[in-house]
Amino acid sequence: MNLFRHFEGAVAAAVVALTREGGLPEGLDASAISVEPPRDPGHGDVTTNAAMILARPAGRKPRELAEALSGHLAAMEGVERVAVAGPGFINLSLSPGFWFARLRDVLAAGTAYGDSTLGAGEPVNVEFVSANPTGPLHVGHGRGAVVGDALASLLAKAGFRVTREYYVNDAGGQVDQMARSIHFRYLVAMGARSQADFDRAREAGEIQYAGAYLQEVADAIRADDGARWVDAPEAAWLPVFRERGVATMLDGILASLARLGIHFDVIASERALVERGDVTDVIDALRQAGHIYTGVLEPPKGKLPDDWEPRPQTLFRATAFGDDIDRPLQKSDGAWTYFASDIAYHGDKFRRGFASMIDVWGADHGGYVKRMQAAVKAITGGAGDLDVKLCQMVNLLDRGQPVKMSKRAGTFVTLDEVVDRVGRDVFRFMMLTRKNDAQLDFDFAKVVEQTKDNPVFYVQYAHARCCSVLRHAAAELGDTVVDAAALAEADLGRLTDAGELAVIKWIAQWPRLVEHAAIAHEPHRIAFYLQDLASAFHLLWTRGKDETQLRFITVSDVPLSQARLALVRGVQLVVASGLGVFGVRPVAELR
RNA sequence: GCGCCCGUAGCUCAAUCGGAUAGAGCAACGGCCUUCUAAGCCGUCGGUUGCAGGUUCGAGUCCUGCCGGGCGCGCCA
Numbered sequence: 001m002n003l004f005r006h007f008e009g010a011v012a013a014a015v016v017a018l019t020r021e022g023g024l025p026e027g028l029d030a031s032a033i034s035v036e037p038p039r040d041p042g043h044g045d046v047t048t049n050a051a052m053i054l055a056r057p058a059g060r061k062p063r064e065l066a067e068a069l070s071g072h073l074a075a076m077e078g079v080e081r082v083a084v085a086g087p088g089f090i091n092l093s094l095s096p097g098f099w100f101a102r103l104r105d106v107l108a109a110g111t112a113y114g115d116s117t118l119g120a121g122e123p124v125n126v127e128f129v130s131a132n133p134t135g136p137l138h139v140g141h142g143r144g145a146v147v148g149d150a151l152a153s154l155l156a157k158a159g160f161r162v163t164r165e166y167y168v169n170d171a172g173g174q175v176d177q178m179a180r181s182i183h184f185r186y187l188v189a190m191g192a193r194s195q196a197d198f199d200r201a202r203e204a205g206e207i208q209y210a211g212a213y214l215q216e217v218a219d220a221i222r223a224d225d226g227a228r229w230v231d232a233p234e235a236a237w238l239p240v241f242r243e244r245g246v247a248t249m250l251d252g253i254l255a256s257l258a259r260l261g262i263h264f265d266v267i268a269s270e271r272a273l274v275e276r277g278d279v280t281d282v283i284d285a286l287r288q289a290g291h292i293y294t295g296v297l298e299p300p301k302g303k304l305p306d307d308w309e310p311r312p313q314t315l316f317r318a319t320a321f322g323d324d325i326d327r328p329l330q331k332s333d334g335a336w337t338y339f340a341s342d343i344a345y346h347g348d349k350f351r352r353g354f355a356s357m358i359d360v361w362g363a364d365h366g367g368y369v370k371r372m373q374a375a376v377k378a379i380t381g382g383a384g385d386l387d388v389k390l391c392q393m394v395n396l397l398d399r400g401q402p403v404k405m406s407k408r409a410g411t412f413v414t415l416d417e418v419v420d421r422v423g424r425d426v427f428r429f430m431m432l433t434r435k436n437d438a439q440l441d442f443d444f445a446k447v448v449e450q451t452k453d454n455p456v457f458y459v460q461y462a463h464a465r466c467c468s469v470l471r472h473a474a475a476e477l478g479d480t481v482v483d484a485a486a487l488a489e490a491d492l493g494r495l496t497d498a499g500e501l502a503v504i505k506w507i508a509q510w511p512r513l514v515e516h517a518a519i520a521h522e523p524h525r526i527a528f529y530l531q532d533l534a535s536a537f538h539l540l541w542t543r544g545k546d547e548t549q550l551r552f553i554t555v556s557d558v559p560l561s562q563a564r565l566a567l568v569r570g571v572q573l574v575v576a577s578g579l580g581v582f583g584v585r586p587v588a589e590l591r
Numbered sequence: 592g593c594g595c596c597c598g599u600a601g602c603u604c605a606a607u608c609g610g611a612u613a614g615a616g617c618a619a620c621g622g623c624c625u626u627c628u629a630a631g632c633c634g635u636c637g638g639u640u641g642c643a644g645g646u647u648c649g650a651g652u653c654c655u656g657c658c659g660g661g662c663g664c665g666c667c668a
Contacts, residue, residue, distance in 0.1 A: 367663035
């Protein structure tokens with residue numbers, strides 16, 4: 001139960017009641033009323049701005065209105081005290097019994113606590129990674145992967161029907177360049193060209209993909225086909241080398257993601273899209289709607305590209321949908337631009353039932369957002385919505401020193417290498433400790449440290465500590481005293497310490513946090529929440545060191561122990577629930 | 592030149608579709624802690640939220656204009 005949503009209903013009822021009594025005019029707009037936790041806990045547990053929102057249209061003073069509404073709210077079950085404060089806030093303080101009921105919610109729901117019906121089963125498509133199948137993933141891709149996957153899990157927990165999707169850019173010039181690079185290596189392997197030729201071509205920049213990872217593809221083709229492609233024309237070998245390359249690279253990419261625990265529901269191929277005629281179809285549709293014309297773009301202001309010349313192009317009227325300039329759809333050789341096929345792809349997603357689409361991109365694609373959103377508006381008649389999450393770069397460090405990366409020097413750090421070194425769970429959690437559009441420092445040394453500075457450790461430790469306490473309790477008090485059924489029946493009224501209540505209040509925020517993070521498409525909020533929850537719990541545990549009467553296990557008082565162990569169990573479940581959204585496995589003990 | 596993102600304590604970052612006195616951690620300073628799992632706990636110091644206007648009951652948040660940083664800017668994806 002999201003307790004704030006619960007009290008939203010109460011506030012709405014109070015407004016209705018007051019209206020019926022003649023205290024408010026009929027038909028006021030109540031949509032701006034919020035019910036939320038106050039910034040300052042000293043103000044109470046729940047606050048609403050209802051009186052301030054309604055005062056102007058009602059022609060009444062905010063505080064006076066607040067007093068009138070308070071009367072109705074004071075009668076609510078679970079409300080211990082109502083106060084009007086500041087410019088007209090209504091603050092509710094809830095009774096211990098109300099909080100105990102929330103803890104019982106957790107014990108009953110398990111890690112499903114926080115699951116919401118907010119999404120009402122609405123389909124949402126989350127497209128992420130979508131890296132070119134031309135090489136292994138690097139750390140930046142890893143961030144996008146984790147953000148996309150966690151966002152998908154978050155939306156699923158909030159009640160949306162989520163599809164995870166990967167778009168393979170297997171149709172453009174990039175994969176052709178990769179094919180040529182593989183072919184060159186193949187020729188060297190066959191003795192048709194020399195290694196010196198290869199090195200020279202690489203130095204001259206004629207080989208765009210010089211990574212050694214393509215050697216295995218060249219070798220595999222040689223093993224299968226022998227000298228068949230040595231003298232063949234490019235038109236003959238290119239498709240073969242391209243397919244082999246794409247298949248191998250994609251396999252590698254998906255394997256890297258699988259190691260992170262990431263799996264896709266749909267792998268969409270750009271080439272298949274083009275070959276199916278989807279691009280032609282969507283362009284035709286746009287043309288019929290009058291959104292396409294042939295024109296000449298203004299040259300960009302400021303620095304002019306050397307080879308710029310005015311040229312008539314097939315343009316999408318993106319400016320009609322909020323973009324700054326109209327965008328080209330065809331290259332000069334007649335092939336579709338990437339943008340054109342991407343329009344078709346998003347059109348395809350929409351036809352498959354996704355009015356709500358989320359794309360996770362690297363920040364270097366930022367300039368592309370407006371045109372894609374414009375295109376989505378155009379092809380869906382305004383019915384589709386595209387949110388783009390741009391992921392900023394990850395700065396790799398080791399003990400504070402930047403890890404130098406260079407493709408040329410071969411010191412390029414792949415995602416696999418990072419995951420090998422720190423483990424999947426640490427990587428995933430760390431990738432979610434910052435807003436997606438903020439740069440993120442990732443220090444190999446720090447992320448595996450067992451100190452409070454390391455958020456992964458701090459949160460995992462809270463979970464491990466809960467497990468440890470429960471293990472000890474089972475040993476000292478007996479299994480039947482601490483099993484799920486016994487704890488569900490515990491007399492929570494024994495939890496009288498303010499610190500204990502504080503932890504329950506943190507636990508009870510979880511359902512609201514899930515909903516808000518899901519609406520905002522911001523999974524990182526969970527990381528901050530888990531640190532806060534862990535902090536409250538660690539604090540309580542630590543107090544037990546000095547004040548032994550506060551310890552969770554008191555052998556001489558089994559009912560008291562059970563109440564406190566119920567609280568420990570609640571913390572354990574909510575931490576596990578949060579880590580579950582992140583795809584991080586909670587640990588039962590720290591090594 | 593234009594567009595997008597960002598600018599919050601010395602540092603790294605929070606701040607709930609616009610809420611009350613802008614919060615944590617690190618660092619610094621002062622104290623405590625020998626264990627239900629040790630890697631900690633408490634306190635102090637620290638702010639014109641880049642600058643200037645505007646909108647309103649109320650602005651870090653929205654609008655306008657500047658300043659500073661990052662990214663992008665027709666046939667790459």
